Amino acid sequence: MLKGLDPLLGPELLRVLMAMGHGDEIAIVDGNYPAETDARRLVRMDGHGAPRLLDAILSVMPVDDMVADAVWRPAAFGDSNRMEPVFEDFTAVLLKYEPKQKIVPLIGADFYNKVKACFALVASGEKRLYGNNRTIRAAGKPLRLRAILSPARRSPVSRCCRRLPCSVPSPVPKAGCAAPPLFRYSWRLRRRSWSGHKTVRTNR
Numbered sequence: 001m002l003k004g005l006d007p008l009l010g011p012e013l014l015r016v017l018m019a020m021g022h023g024d025e026i027a028i029v030d031g032n033y034p035a036e037t038d039a040r041r042l043v044r045m046d047g048h049g050a051p052r053l054l055d056a057i058l059s060v061m062p063v064d065d066m067v068a069d070a071v072w073r074p075a076a077f078g079d080s081n082r083m084e085p086v087f088e089d090f091t092a093v094l095l096k097y098e099p100k101q102k103i104v105p106l107i108g109a110d111f112y113n114k115v116k117a118c119f120a121l122v123a124s125g126e127k128r129l130y131g132n133n134r135t136i137r138a139a140g141k142p143l144r145l146r147a148i149l150s151p152a153r154r155s156p157v158s159r160c161c162r163r164l165p166c167s168v169p170s171p172v173p174k175a176g177c178a179a180p181p182l183f184r185y186s187w188r189l190r191r192r193s194w195s196g197h198k199t200v201r202t203n204r
Contacts, residue, residue, distance in 0.1 A: 006056040013043045016120045017061055024119040025137045026061075028053050030126040038112075039121035050126035051089040057122075058097040063137065069104045070137040072114060076130045080105035086128045 009017075020026065028050045029035050035042055045053055064070040071094060076082040087103070094101055106114060115121065 006059050008045070008048060008053060008056040009060065013045070013057075013122065014060075016041060016043055017057065020061070020119055023064070023137065025114070025117070026057070026120050026122065027115045027118045028057075028122045028124055028126075029115065030124060030128070030130075033121075033123070035121050035123040038116045039123075040118070041120040043120060043122045045122055045124050047125045050086065050124045051093055053122055053124050054090060055093045055096070058093065063098045063101050065098075065100065067137065069102075071098075071101050072104050072106050072111065074111045074130055075105040075107040078107055080107060084128070084130045086126070086130060 005014075016026070030050060031046070035044075073087060073090065076084045076087070091103060094103065
């Protein structure tokens with residue numbers, strides 16, 4: 001379990017978010033959306049509401065602020081001015097992380113075509129009407145993982161090499177290494193030969 005992360009951000013979803021670059025878009029779809037049909041990459045998060053998933057994603061992913069429109073939703077019953085309760089929940093979450101952003105309604109095929117073109121879809125368990133889709137355009141910035149990558153915290157390598165600064169890793173653990181057993185085992189299994197610049201496998 002990583003520190004500082006929303007518990008909904010599992011390995012599959014984090015991998016997708018980390019792979020996204022500038023201009024890539026991700027959509028959160030409801031439980032009735034044909035996600036398996038339309039997704040280029042699909043992350044299933046059944047059992048979780050769409051606003052809750054939006055909160056988890058925005059806790060680490062910045063929204064693109066270099067374009068006028070970066071967040072979209074469907075227009076309920078073809079009316080772009082109609083506000084459904086789930087839209088209000090989406091707006092509250094967006095204001096929490098990106099107060100300068102606004103949600104742009106798209107009608108009918110315009111919205112669905114945008115969803116199909118997304119880098120990835122997150123299939124939620126949202127049951128409310130039009131809790132359906134929320135499309136977000138990613139910024140060309142690193143994910144906000146300050147709680148994980150803060151300089152004040154030691155990396156696994158620096159935990160193993162306490163005599164060295166955090167920015168200077170050591171190829172082999174020191175005697176009395178305090179790293180977890182799996183980390184020590186990984187060094188024994190795959191050790192780099194610095195003289196020959198090749199990988200040497202060993203069981204020692």
